[in-house]
Amino acid sequence: MKFESEVVHAGDRKRRNGLPVPSTTPINLGTTYFYDSAATLDHMLGQPEDGFSYARYANPTNTALEELTTKLERGHGSLATASGMSAVQIALQAALLDRRHTVVASNALYGATISLLDQVLAPFDVDVYYTDICDYDLLKRTVEEKQPGCIFIESISNPLLRVGDIQKIAKLARGVGAALIVDSTFSTPILVRPLELGANIVVHSATKYLAGHGDVLGGIVVSDEAHHETVRMISRIAGPLLGPFESYLTMRGIKTLALRFERQCANAKRLAEWLSKHPCVDRVYYCADPNHPDADTIRRSFAPGLFGAILSFEIKGADKEAVLAFMDRLRMIVPGTSLGDVHTLLLYPLIASHRNVSPKMRERMGIRENLVRVAAGIEAVEDIMADIDQALKGV
Numbered sequence: 579m580k581f582e583s584e585v586v587h588a589g590d591r592k593r594r595n596g597l598p599v600p601s602t603t604p605i606n607l608g609t610t611y612f613y614d615s616a617a618t619l620d621h622m623l624g625q626p627e628d629g630f631s632y633a634r635y636a637n638p639t640n641t642a643l644e645e646l647t648t649k650l651e652r653g654h655g656s657l658a659t660a661s662g663m664s665a666v667q668i669a670l671q672a673a674l675l676d677r678r679h680t681v682v683a684s685n686a687l688y689g690a691t692i693s694l695l696d697q698v699l700a701p702f703d704v705d706v707y708y709t710d711i712c713d714y715d716l717l718k719r720t721v722e723e724k725q726p727g728c729i730f731i732e733s734i735s736n737p738l739l740r741v742g743d744i745q746k747i748a749k750l751a752r753g754v755g756a757a758l759i760v761d762s763t764f765s766t767p768i769l770v771r772p773l774e775l776g777a778n779i780v781v782h783s784a785t786k787y788l789a790g791h792g793d794v795l796g797g798i799v800v801s802d803e804a805h806h807e808t809v810r811m812i813s814r815i816a817g818p819l820l821g822p823f824e825s826y827l828t829m830r831g832i833k834t835l836a837l838r839f840e841r842q843c844a845n846a847k848r849l850a851e852w853l854s855k856h857p858c859v860d861r862v863y864y865c866a867d868p869n870h871p872d873a874d875t876i877r878r879s880f881a882p883g884l885f886g887a888i889l890s891f892e893i894k895g896a897d898k899e900a901v902l903a904f905m906d907r908l909r910m911i912v913p914g915t916s917l918g919d920v921h922t923l924l925l926y927p928l929i930a931s932h933r934n935v936s937p938k939m940r941e942r943m944g945i946r947e948n949l950v951r952v953a954a955g956i957e958a959v960e961d962i963m964a965d966i967d968q969a970l971k972g973v
C-alpha cells in the first residue's frame with residue numbers, strides 16, 4: 579500500500595470472530611477488561627502486549643492509533659502519549675535506561691526539550707552537551723569525546739530550518755553505542771522517516787501535523803525493536819498515555835495527513851518564493867532554497883519535491899514594536915504559538931519559542947528581532963499572501 583492509502587486504513591477495521599466491524603475505531607473509555615475465563619485475564623496481565631486488562635497498559639483506541647503510526651514510521655512499535663513533551667521524556671528515559679547518562683543534543687532544539695534536559699534530567703545526573711549537529715566534524719569530535727548514551731536531534735530546526743544528516747548521525751551514534759532519537763514533528767513521516775535512516779526512536783508532537791486541527795494535545799513515540807519494549811515498560815509503570823478521545827481525534831486527523839501536508843508544503847513553497855521578492859522582506863528561510871546551507875542533506879533525505887510547510891522571514895527594518903503591530907494587522911492568519919494546523923499560524927520567536935533566550939544568545943543563533951515564522955495552512959495561498967501583504971504595508 580502507498581502512504582496515502584496507509585494513512586486511511588492502517589490500524590482500523592480488523593475483523594474478529596464474525597463480529598460486526600466499525601469502519602472507524604471507536605472511542606473506548608473502559609479502564610478495566612475481563613474475559614470468559616480468569617485464566618485468560620491471568621495471561622493478559624502477565625503478557626500485556628497480547629491483549630487488554632487495564633487502561634494504563636493499553637487501550638483499544640490507542641492501540642489502533644499506535645498500529646497506524648508504527649506503520650507510517652516503519653517502526654517496530656509505538657506509544658501514544660499525553661503530549662509531545664511526554665513523548666520526548668519517555669524516549670530519553672528509554673534510551674538512557676541501560677546506557678551512559680550522557681546526552682549530546684542539537685543546540686537548536688525546541689525550548690521545552692532544552693528545559694527537560696537541563697531542569698528535569700540533569701538533576702538526576704544526566705550530563706548534557708549541546709552542539710551544532712549540522713557541522714558534522716564538530717559533532718563527530720563531540721560524540722567521540724563525550725561518548726554519549728544518547729544523541730537527540732530534531733529533523734528540521736526551529737525557526738531557521740537547519741537539517742542535520744540523520745544517516746550520518748545514526749552511524750556516529752552506532753559507533754559509540756548511543757541511541758539516536760529524532761524529534762520529527764516538523765517533517766512528519768511524509769517528508770522524512772528517521773528509522774529508515776538508522777535512528778532508533780522517533781518522537782512527534784501529535785499536537786501539530788498528525789492531529790492537525792488545533793484541538794488535540796498529544797505525542798507519539800515510535801521505536802525500533804531494541805527500544806520498543808523498554809518504552810512500553812516505562813509507560814506501563816508511569817502511565818503518560820494519550821486519552822482515548824484524543825487518540826480517536828489524532829487517528830481521524832492522520833487520515834487526511836497526506837492531503838493536508840502536501841497542500842501545506844505547496845503553499846509554503848509559493849509563499850517563500852513570493853516573500854523572497856517582497857520589498858518589505860529582508861531574507862527568507864525555507865528548505866527549497868538552492869542556497870540553503872544543508873541543501874545536499876535535504877536533497878538526499880526529504881521526499882522528492884517536498885520541502886516542508888514551515889518558513890521564516892525577516893521583515894525589513896522592523897523592531898519588536900513593528901513586528902507586534904504587523905501581527906495585530908493580520909486578519910486571517912492566526913498569530914499563535916503552534917504549527918501544523920489546517921489554518922496558517924504565525925509565530926514571533928522573540929516572544930514565543932525563544933522568549934527565554936538572552937538577546938546575545940539569540941543574536942549568536944542568528945535569530946533576529948525582525949524574524950517571524952509561518953506554518954502554512956491549507957487555505958488558498960492567494961489569501962495567505964494577501965493577508966501578509968496587507969499587514970506588511972503598515973511596517
Ligand SMILES: Cc1ncc(COP(=O)(O)O)c(C=O)c1O
Nearest residue numbers: 661662663688761763783785796
Ligand atoms: C519540535 C517540537 N517538539 C516537541 C514539542 C512539544 O509538543 P507538545 O506541546 O505537544 O508537548 C513541540 C511543541 O511545539 C515542538 O515544536
